[in-house]
Amino acid sequence: MNIRYLAFLFLLLNMTYLLTGCWDRVEVNNLAIITAAALDKKDDKTIELSIQIFVPETSGKEKQNVATMGNENTQSPTLVESAEGVNFADAMLKLQGKISRKIFWGQNEVFIFGEQLAKKGILNELNGILRAVQPRERANLFISKGQAKEILKLNPVIDRNSAESIHKLVHAHTGLEESIIDTLQMMNGESKAVALPWIEILTPQDGRSSNVRMPYIHGTAVLKTDKLLGKLNAEATKGVLMIKNQAASGTITVKPKPEKGYLSAEFVKDKIKLIPQITKNHLSMKLQVQTEAIVTQNSTHLDVMNSHDLAKIEKELAKGITLQIRKALDQGQKKWKADIFGLADTFYRKYPREWKKYKKNWDSLYPNLKIDIQTKFRILRPGMTTENPKI
Amino acid sequence: MGFLKNWLSSKKRTKQLNEIAAQQNLTATLEENRSFLATIFKGCSDVVFHDFTIFGQISAVLIYIEGLVDKEKLDQNVLTPLLNKTGEPFSINTVSGVIPVSNIKELNYIEEIIDEISNGHPILLLDHQKKGISLGLTQLEHRAIEEPPAESVIRGPREGFTELLTINTSLLRRRIKSPQLKVKNIVVGRYTRTKIGVYYIEGIAEKSLIKEVMRRLDKIYMDGILGSGYIEELIEDQSNSLFPQILSTERPDVVVSYLLEGHVTILCDGNPVALVVPITLFSFLQSSEDYAQKFMIGSLIRWLRYISVAIVLLLPSTYVALLTYHQEMIPTSLLLTIAKSREQIPFPALFEALLMEITFEALREAGVRLPQQLGTAISIVGALVIGQAATAAGLVSSPMVMVVAITGVASFLLPHYPIGITLRILRFPIMFLAGMLGLLGIILGIIAIVIHLCSLRSFGVPYLTPIVPMVKQDLKDVLYRSPIWARNKRPHSTSKQNPIRQSPGQKPEAENEEELHSD
Structure with missing residues (x-):
């Protein structure tokens, strides 16, 4: 009796998903695994969605090709396919119609917006990406120079596909790292501006294999609300990285005044504190930078092991850091007038009540905001040698 | 009625x-x-x-x-x-x-x-x-005392029980030279008249437990008892459970260690396997070897076993679930590699896993039953079927071969055969659940197993003691293997009445260091 009852219950439970056909089982063989996606402006009304699909079949053959034909003619292990649509969702649907396998967004960690589309605004498409179930909201967002689709078509030699190259570049922290969810938070936050990594195509210098081009992150795209304004160069990007506390590693090179040579130091620890201040209706900002570094090259006559010289070196390096940050701030404040550093949010967090007053005027306040940079630089180690090699 | x-x-x-x-x-x-x-x-x-x-x-x-x-x-x-x-x-x-x-x-x-x-x-x-x-001039032909092949140890006694009850009793008596070791004999089996010995240490084992064991044994009435397996099935608490509720061992030293903790042992004439009651799940994951090694090593090996339990039970099903439902949870490069190797495989992951697991189980069972000369032949065939040939034929992907192999190795780590076979069997329903419901199914399966384990008892002792119910003092033998000098109290579940095992403070200290070095 009891066993029968249990068996019946078991059958009933099984039916709930077997009979309704709600069996979500998908084999990997039936998946088109997307490694990267790109969105471009097609014309005024439509966009073009391109995806880079991993092709498992060719990878096996590729091995043989490499063995027999050499490096020159390797087949791409990825396939780039694109479809037009009025928006992301529409294009996605059309794209599925073109591909035999089920498009799988779960592994996609790279979304690239083309320059033209970014100028028009990216928020509408982000909406579609965020709403869809599969795409990751932690996927990284990029703006590309020219057509984003071109980046997907690249076939870097050292990595499996261009998506992997981009992903690795992000982790090298040479550029910003912004996920979809971060970007939306910045856009919805008080600053209404966002900085995204800027991707360009790198052509190898040897010229021999001009078809082997690689994507690389070179600078920062500045977006106000959701529209692309312009671009910061690589030098200013360093400062942006520091202000956003994303500079995991980096090197600073300075030329101490009376000396002839240069001195470089690599950061070990780099921390920045944004301290907003409102005094007598006056908004100001204090940036406290704390950097610890290792000396990596020293062609000056200053001795790192000498405490007198060391103080001087540290002072010079701190000056260098301050200068670097100032450059980035100037670009954001003066040139593009976009609060890509999220300064408005720090004010809002510290002075939630007072902020309401300044919120409306932030656009006019921001470019003239007085920002004080205090840098503390500390040399931790002199590197592997203490003395300069002499001839 | x-x-x-x-x-x-x-x-x-x-x-x-x-x-x-x-x-x-x-x-x-x-x-x-x-x-x-x-x-x-x-x-x-x-x-x-x-x-x-x-x-x-x-x-x-x-x-x-x-x-x-x-x-x-x-x-x-x-x-x-x-x-x-x-x-x-x-x-x-x-x-x-x-x-x-x-x-x-x-x-x-x-x-x-x-x-x-x-x-x-x-x-x-x-x-x-x-x-x-x-x-009393009996002379029974009997096997010599040998090392039990199923429970061999690296460091420890090599003696195992034999088929003769008198010899087995003497093996125990030789290890416990105290009159407190009591033996009760009863005869069961209408035709076989099999002699059964019940062993316990008076003063440590609880009287109620001995009484309960005798009551259950007295209830047995049948044609014949051919082995301790019969007795086990007749006296265990939940006969419908897959989990063994009585520990069986061929090692007298294991039995002695349990006797000293207040357990009762049942030996049956004509069978070299002793039954120990009551028992908890964790006893099946311990080996006498743990106590031959240093306590840190013993603890680490114990944890290795716990991990292997999880692997035996869950690895194939987790693989199936991830591959058919949660592709986004696999690291990208790993998924791409798997996708590449699975490209030519005609079967769904669940079927692939079942195929391999069943083949493996069959090979293993064949190896156990076959004579040793044929055993090597089986292992060669097995290596071919499970390894190279299956992948070369395009029936099975190589990651799946890895999964099956790791599961197989993990199952060899379990020191007691009964618990191993239980986990190996449970793996299959969980695989089905994983194939139908994904990770949700696996969690459902685990929940069902845990509920079942919580409901089990072995001669009045909850099966998951000391975790459920929590007995802090007894965790020393579950979470890690406590050092011998720290085990001052006997397990709470079996010897409440006489808890003190040894005097505290026996940790060796080099007190007389100076004296030692004086000459």
């Missing part, structure tokens, strides 16, 4: 024959007794009735079963003095006085006599005597 009635009446019916015999006293005439026993043992050609005359005065008969009796000693120690001596006044005491045999018993009832004969004791019946004499 009908079945119960039948059972009761059948008990009665068989009782009748025994009862007649039991009530029957020996009579004073030898001829009568002899013929009665002869009718009982009619058709048993191995039972020998040896007629002779004692002291030249009185007729007697020696009854024994050939092959169970030490004939040489019987001739030397019984027949020789009885036949040679003459002229002495006759009585039963003088007879037993001249026989140089230590184990002599006087018997009154026919049933006792039958039992003694069946157990291999020669019986001496005398004319004009209402008593028979049982002579």
Whole structure:
């Protein structure tokens, strides 16, 4: 009796998903695994969605090709396919119609917006990406120079596909790292501006294999609300990285005044504190930078092991850091007038009540905001040698 | 109810024959007794009735079963003095006085006599005597004491139980030289009359536990007990459970360690496997080897086993679930590699996993049953089927081969066969759940197993003690293997009444270091 009852219950439970056909089982063989996606402006009304699909079949053959034909003619292990649509969702649907396998967004960690589309605004498409179930909201967002689709078509030699190259570049922290969810938070936050990594195509210098081009992150795209304004160069990007506390590693090179040579130091620890201040209706900002570094090259006559010289070196390096940050701030404040550093949010967090007053005027306040940079630089180690090699 | 009635009446019916015999006293005439026993043992050609005359005065008969009796000693120690001596006044005491045999018993009832004969004791019946004499001159053929192949250790005693209960008892007695080690014997099996020994240490084992064990054993009434497996199935708490609730071992040292913690051990004549009750799940994941190594090593190996339990139970199903439902959870580069290797595979992941797992289980079972010479052949075939050929034929992807191989290795890590087979079987329903519901199914399966484990008891002790219910003091033998000097108390679940095992503060210290180095 009891066993029968249990068996019946078991059958009933099984039916709930077997009979309704709600069996979500998908084999990997039936998946088109997307490694990267790109969105471009097609014309005024439509966009073009391109995806880079991993092709498992060719990878096996590729091995043989490499063995027999050499490096020159390797087949791409990825396939780039694109479809037009009025928006992301529409294009996605059309794209599925073109591909035999089920498009799988779960592994996609790279979304690239083309320059033209970014100028028009990216928020509408982000909406579609965020709403869809599969795409990751932690996927990284990029703006590309020219057509984003071109980046997907690249076939870097050292990595499996261009998506992997981009992903690795992000982790090298040479550029910003912004996920979809971060970007939306910045856009919805008080600053209404966002900085995204800027991707360009790198052509190898040897010229021999001009078809082997690689994507690389070179600078920062500045977006106000959701529209692309312009671009910061690589030098200013360093400062942006520091202000956003994303500079995991980096090197600073300075030329101490009376000396002839240069001195470089690599950061070990780099921390920045944004301290907003409102005094007598006056908004100001204090940036406290704390950097610890290792000396990596020293062609000056200053001795790192000498405490007198060391103080001087540290002072010079701190000056260098301050200068670097100032450059980035100037670009954001003066040139593009976009609060890509999220300064408005720090004010809002510290002075939630007072902020309401300044919120409306932030656009006019921001470019003239007085920002004080205090840098503390500390040399931790002199590197592997203490003395300069002499001839 | 009908079945119960039948059972009761059948008990009665068989009782009748025994009862007649039991009530029957020996009579004073030898001829009568002899013929009665002869009718009982009619058709048993191995039972020998040896007629002779004692002291030249009185007729007697020696009854024994050939092959169970030490004939040489019987001739030397019984027949020789009885036949040679003459002229002495006759009585039963003088007879037993001249026989140089230590184990002599006087018997009154026919049933006792039958039992003694069946157990291999020669019986001496005398004319004009209402008593028979049982002579302890049994000689049973038996296997030598060997290392149990299923529970071998690197460092530890190499002795294992044998099929003879008396030898097994002596193995235990040799390790516990205390009169507190008690042995209770009962005989079960209508035809087999198998002797069962129940061992415990008085003062450590709880009286209620011993009583419960005896009650369950007394309830057994059947034709024959062919092994401890029969007993296990007849006395365990939840016969419908996949999980073993009684520990079986062939190692006397393991049994002794349990006896010292207040457990009760049941040994059965004709079987080298001892049963230990009560037991918890964690006992199945411990090996006597843990205590031969240093405690850190023992603890690490114990954790390795816990991990292997998770692997045996969940690895194939997790692989199936991830591959069919949660592709986004696999690291990108790993998924791409898997996708590449799976490209040519015609089967869904669930079927692939089932195919491989069943093949592996079949090979393993075949290897266990086959003679050793064929075993190597099986392993070669197995290596081909599971490894190279399956992938080369495009039936199975190589990651799946890895998964099956890791699962297989993990299952070899479990020190007790019964728990291993339980987990190996449970793996399959979880694989189905994973194939149908993904990770959700796996979680459902785990929940069901945990609920079941929580409901299990072994002779009154919850199966998951000391985790559920939590007994902090006993965690020292579950989360890690505590050092010998730190195990001051016995386990709470089995020896509440006598908890102190040793005096504290026995951690070795180099107190006399100076003295040691003085010369």
